Amino acid sequence: xxxxxxxxxxxxxxxxxxxxxxxxxxxxxxxxxxxxxxxxxxxxxxxxxxxxxxxxxxxxxxxxxxxxxxxxxxxxxxxxxxxxxxxxxxxxxxxxxxxxxxxxxxxxxxxxxxxxxxxxxxxxxxxxxxxxxxxxxxxxxxxxxxxxxxxxxxxxxxxxxxxxxxxxxxxxxxxxxxxxxxxxxxxxxxxxxxxxxxxxxxxxxxxxxxxxxxxxxxxxxxxxxxxxxxxxxxxxxxxxxxxxxxxxxxxxxxxxxxxxxxxxxxxxxxxxxxxxxxxxxxxxxxxxxxxxxxxxxxxxxxxxxxxxxxxxxxxxxxxxxxxxxxxxxxxxxxxxxxxxxxxxxxxxxxxxxxxxxxxxxxxxxxxxxxxxxxxxxxxxxxxxxxxxxxxxxxxxxxxxxxxxxxxxxxxxxxxxxxxxxxxxxx
Amino acid sequence: xxxxxxxxxxxxxxxxxxxxxxxxxxxxxxxxxxxxxxxxxxxxxxxxxxxxxxxxxxxxxxxxxxxxxxxxxxxxxxxxxxxxxxxxxxxxxxxxxxxxxxxxxxxxxxxxxxxxxxxxxxxxxxxxxxxxxxxxxxxxxxxxxxxxxxxxxxxxxxxxxxxxxxxxxxxxxxxxxxxxxxxxxxxxxxxxxxxxxxxxxxxxxxxxxxxxxxxxxxxxxxxxxxxxxxxxxxxxxxxxxxxxxxxxxxxxxxxxxxxxxxxxxxxxxxxxxxxxxxxxxxxxxxxxxxxxxxxxxxxxxxxxxxxxxxxxxxxxxxxxxxxxxxxxxxxxxxxxxxxxxxxxxxxxxxxxxxx
Numbered sequence: 204x205x206x207x208x209x210x211x212x213x214x215x216x217x218x219x220x221x222x223x224x225x226x227x228x229x230x231x232x233x234x235x236x237x238x239x240x241x242x243x244x245x246x247x248x249x250x251x252x253x254x255x256x257x258x259x260x261x262x263x264x265x266x267x268x269x270x271x272x273x274x275x276x277x278x279x280x281x282x283x284x285x286x287x288x289x290x291x292x293x294x295x296x297x298x299x300x301x302x303x304x305x306x307x308x309x310x311x312x313x314x315x316x317x318x319x320x321x322x323x324x325x326x327x328x329x330x331x332x333x334x335x336x337x338x339x340x341x342x343x344x345x346x347x348x349x350x351x352x353x354x355x356x357x358x359x360x361x362x363x364x365x366x367x368x369x370x371x372x373x374x375x376x377x378x379x380x381x382x383x384x385x386x387x388x389x390x391x392x393x394x395x396x397x398x399x400x401x402x403x404x405x406x407x408x409x410x411x412x413x414x415x416x417x418x419x420x421x422x423x424x425x426x427x428x429x430x431x432x433x434x435x436x437x438x439x440x441x442x443x444x445x446x447x448x449x450x451x452x453x454x455x456x457x458x459x460x461x462x463x464x465x466x467x468x469x470x471x472x473x474x475x476x477x478x479x480x481x482x483x484x485x486x487x488x489x490x491x492x493x494x495x496x497x498x499x500x501x502x503x504x505x506x507x508x509x510x511x512x513x514x515x516x517x518x519x520x521x522x523x524x525x526x527x528x529x530x531x532x533x534x535x536x537x538x539x540x541x542x543x544x545x546x547x548x549x550x551x552x553x554x555x556x557x558x559x560x561x562x563x564x565x566x567x568x569x570x571x572x573x574x575x576x577x578x579x580x581x582x583x584x585x586x587x588x589x590x591x592x593x594x595x596x597x598x599x600x601x602x603x604x605x606x607x608x609x610x611x612x613x614x615x616x617x618x619x620x621x622x623x624x625x626x627x628x629x
Numbered sequence: 630x631x632x633x634x635x636x637x638x639x640x641x642x643x644x645x646x647x648x649x650x651x652x653x654x655x656x657x658x659x660x661x662x663x664x665x666x667x668x669x670x671x672x673x674x675x676x677x678x679x680x681x682x683x684x685x686x687x688x689x690x691x692x693x694x695x696x697x698x699x700x701x702x703x704x705x706x707x708x709x710x711x712x713x714x715x716x717x718x719x720x721x722x723x724x725x726x727x728x729x730x731x732x733x734x735x736x737x738x739x740x741x742x743x744x745x746x747x748x749x750x751x752x753x754x755x756x757x758x759x760x761x762x763x764x765x766x767x768x769x770x771x772x773x774x775x776x777x778x779x780x781x782x783x784x785x786x787x788x789x790x791x792x793x794x795x796x797x798x799x800x801x802x803x804x805x806x807x808x809x810x811x812x813x814x815x816x817x818x819x820x821x822x823x824x825x826x827x828x829x830x831x832x833x834x835x836x837x838x839x840x841x842x843x844x845x846x847x848x849x850x851x852x853x854x855x856x857x858x859x860x861x862x863x864x865x866x867x868x869x870x871x872x873x874x875x876x877x878x879x880x881x882x883x884x885x886x887x888x889x890x891x892x893x894x895x896x897x898x899x900x901x902x903x904x905x906x907x908x909x910x911x912x913x914x915x916x917x918x919x920x921x922x923x924x925x926x927x928x929x930x931x932x933x934x935x936x937x938x939x940x941x942x943x944x945x946x947x948x949x950x951x952x953x954x955x956x957x958x959x960x961x962x963x964x965x966x967x968x969x970x971x972x973x974x975x976x977x978x979x980x981x982x983x984x
Contacts, residue, residue, distance in 0.1 A: 246753060355795075360795075375794065377794070377795060417756055421766040479723075481782050484783065485783075487770065498720055498789075506816075617773060617775075618779030
């Protein structure tokens with residue numbers, strides 16, 4: 204079977220502007236959840252989130268790409284975050300020649316993204332501005348042209364593909380919180396099946412906006428621990444009360460091993476397999492028996508040609524909602540059997556919140572860092588473990604895991620989507 | 630080669646596969662006056678609206694209907710019709726969907742917006758106070774682009790691998806390619822392929838006007854579904870997606886300009902058509918200059934297009950043409966049918982259906 208390797212990783216998260224700073228913060232157990240600064244959230248039930256305080260500067264070349272998009276009214280926050288992650292990942296991989304991919308038709312772009320979020324806010328603003336009685340159809344013609352283009356979920360993928368000249372298969376996966384995990388699975392299979400030699404794969408999302416906060420709050424999915432935001436995201440803890448919105452982007456450069464070796468690229472890790480499933484159950488709830496996660500975990504292991512006993516670590520979806528964490532625990536236990544008592548499990552969201560369409564990419568990068576260093580970050584705020592979440596979820600401090608070779612990364616989404624990735628050492 | 634085991638459709642020709650097959654056989658225009666919203670500001674008053682669709686009576690879970698966008702309702706109907714014959718393991722049934730914006734429930738937010746406004750602006754304190762109080766807590770879910778897929782797979786119980794792919798008319802072909810791969814590589818025993826869209830929703834209708842599409846085509850709505858797998862006589866013989874250069878960065882330049890004279894699509898069509906076809910259900914937009922380039926890119930065969938008859942159905946369209954082609958092959962009216970589709974920002978798709 205064709206082996207798929209990782210030759211570049213880039214991330215911008217609430218914890219840091221690149222992979223090293225994000226990884227360092229995670230190992231230190233340092234969170235980024237704080238009162239919202241982006242807008243006045245004082246009237247909301249939830250008034251905190253994990254925001255990116257300042258988008259890191261781009262170098263001259265990538266800055267020119269960003270500026271060109273901005274000049275055409277095609278730049279939005281999630282695209283800018285993606286460009287930051289792409290600069291880091293592509294720089295590390297040394298793939299580009301004069302700023303372009305060397306083999307355009309053999310380079311795929313697979314991204315997790317969601318469209319239309321900012322658009323809703325724009326429609327809302329204009330519908331009340333242009334009409335005494337807010338009427339959506341009257342507001343539509345007044346939307347700026349760029350707003351419609353930016354509203355497309357595939358917009359960041361298009362901007363990235365154009366920026367580096369990638370003309371191979373392009374996939375935008377839109378399965379809510381599973382989007383980036385699904386996009387990495389797409390990339391893996393495109394490469395393995397010979398449709399491309401290189402894939403730029405990841406996800407980007409920005410959710411800390413008034414309408415998103417309002418919508419998720421309506422669903423009762425968010426933590427309301429306003430008196431103590433830093434401790435609000437507490438996956439697997441008995442006192443958890445919901446997730447925390449975040450924002451960010453992650454991008455991986457994936458290549459067939461043959462292609463990477465031929466050009467002398469650094470091999471940072473491996474994407475060994477992927478599994479997808481659907482709960483086909485309820486729209487927002489996880490099945491209590493963990494059946495959907497169980498299917499995706501087992502499908503991923505089968506895809507990688509591995510057994511449960513090969514797994515040393517699971518980077519959990521771990522949202523800090525009552526339902527997800529218990530359901531995920533059962534899914535892991537049912538998939539891995541008795542071996543579940545011999546692995547470590549943690550939640551990156553305990554410190555950086557939920558990056559939704561981007562979380563699968565950033566958490567895959569975190570998993571690769573863990574395998575690389577033989578060390579896993581703690582699950583922050585895990586002070587009173589829930590008896591229904593009875594795995595070793597790494598409370599307290601980061602921990603060495605000697606001999607760690609294989610990690611799983613789970614992503615589960617509204618609409619019953621499940622994705623599991625299998626990540627390995629170089 | 631992948632067998633087609635089931636088909637489902639709902640479009641302006643009517644509710645169900647039989648209505649779609651009959652409308653297509655008659656080459657009948659199904660466009661009607663658009664009564665969904667005032668069209669005085671819009672450049673045309675007709676649309677391809679689905680007639681006589683009563684979701685609460687026609688969908689399996691009545692209680693779920695209120696949680697569904699229009700796209701989700703259409704997708705669920707088509708999925709249930711296509712998957713009727715599935716008797717295998719639910720965990721081995723995959724589902725792959727082309728997703729649109731799913732913003733058809735925007736209008737439901739008008740009361741919320743009215744209550745959130747203060748001197749012509751959304752006031753956040755009002756949004757989260759009286760505005761929110763007027764909103765159905767589950768309404769936000771209707772706009773998530775994977776919800777049509779969710780409702781459809783929940784209705785048929787598909788638990789296998791699944792994806793919802795980007796908003797583009799060619800995304801239905803991309804979803805079909807995904808499904809074929811999933812079957813070929815043993816990731817699933819059966820695969821449901823879905824495309825659903827409601828371009829008659831006001832936001833997308835305006836997009837059609839802005840991009841120039843509405844100058845030659847009416848907005849439409851519909852959904853199509855295929856159940857793949859097993860040993861049926863009608864098969865997907867080949868399918869592929871590709872890209873062609875776009876003419877520029879403006880929306881009008883993104884849509885269907887065929888900036889390279891048709892070279893990229895000609896190459897893709899030739900690859901998929903292989904040894905030739907009887908008929909092409911083609912990417913025709915009712916625009917003589919543009920359609921001449923599409924026709925020139927096709928192999929030598931009879932050519933028909935459905936968009937002028939049922940309207941522009943966005944993410945549903947490529948698959949709608951595939952399910953119609955399957956009926957032609959099954960009835961013996963054609964041996965090999967090529968379906969072509971293009972979408973946003975240069976996406977292309979082509980499928981060959983035959984025995």
